[in-house]
Amino acid sequence: MKSNAIPDIIISRLPLYLRSLQRMQEENRKVTSSQELGERLGISAAQIRKDLSQFGEFGKQGTGYKIDYLIEQLSKILQVDQEWDIVVVGAGDIGNAVARYRGFRNRGFKVKMIFDNDQSRVGTEIDAYIVKDSKNLISYIVDNNIKIAMIAVPASHAQEVANQLVEAGIKAILNYAPINITVPDGVFVQYIDPSIHLQRMTYYLD
């Protein structure tokens, strides 16, 4: 992990800023302000200025931020000014949707290969991919020096897959299986579980 002490909560907001800026860029906008960004994101302008000031001086009071420049800088900070290859493990409905997903374009990611241990899925086509046998997962990751993986297998297999990924040298895992997984220090995990998000909201419903 980086040794500078920028809190993770700040890091967690940078991708949101980047996404909003890229949306503005698609709208052919050239300049924005912390006020406008804040309104789009539901974050205060002061918070945005404070977050960005951790990384340098990206705009001038009164003139706002140049969108292209701020995108370039945030992409560098988040290290998505390069394209990261990703392996997907699990070729079920979620693995399918992820492999076909167009939203990784221009965000710094590319699904490189999809694996499954079910022989009825191995060899089938998903978009431009041909599903590979999970028995080749570790060697594929090692040979291609891949650092990021997505787990889209049933909860009961998620830890076992995570162990293989870690053994192969994966450093960042996006886990779609609805279960917590344990990984060594230096490996990062993020979770996508729609029920968790929904339950956060039902608490507040009348």
Next chain:
Amino acid sequence: MKSNAIPDIIISRLPLYLRSLQRMQEENRKVTSSQELGERLGISAAQIRKDLSQFGEFGKQGTGYKIDYLIEQLSKILQVDQEWDIVVVGAGDIGNAVARYRGFRNRGFKVKMIFDNDQSRVGTEIDAYIVKDSKNLISYIVDNNIKIAMIAVPASHAQEVANQLVEAGIKAILNYAPINITVPDGVFVQYIDPSIHLQRMTYYLD
């Protein structure tokens, strides 16, 4: 929104506790401790005890928590001791995966219907669903008194769909479109965007 002042950060952890407890229940476990929960979740035992103490006395020092009872109580608190119907808007890859997803079972949710405005999708079958025309979205939500929706349409249409959902009385939206949406006070939004999660991790990679 509820008027009691329990911080949202605490609420956000309750679904994680509930999920871990349900996993233990599936393993036929009867009792757990804040230590064990903490190890599974990467959260300190003290934090878990403090969070739970906001809602009552669920366990005794030394004897731990009864899993069935704590599940029942957390389910009540999060209001998932009932089953919430959900409408899905967008029958593309993500809408498909969500409609077929088995992970909502026992978590308090049921996909009730899926909508699309693409006439080539309307009438097609997804699992047990027949895709309905989005022109009937508002009346369907009103007639069935549905409070929760998922947006799985392209980013360019997400705000328009959100406006329709709000008009129809939806109070909680899970947005899979990679864009921020604006909703009135009293409507809750959560986001699922895998690129955002990935970018949170690439910052830390060597």
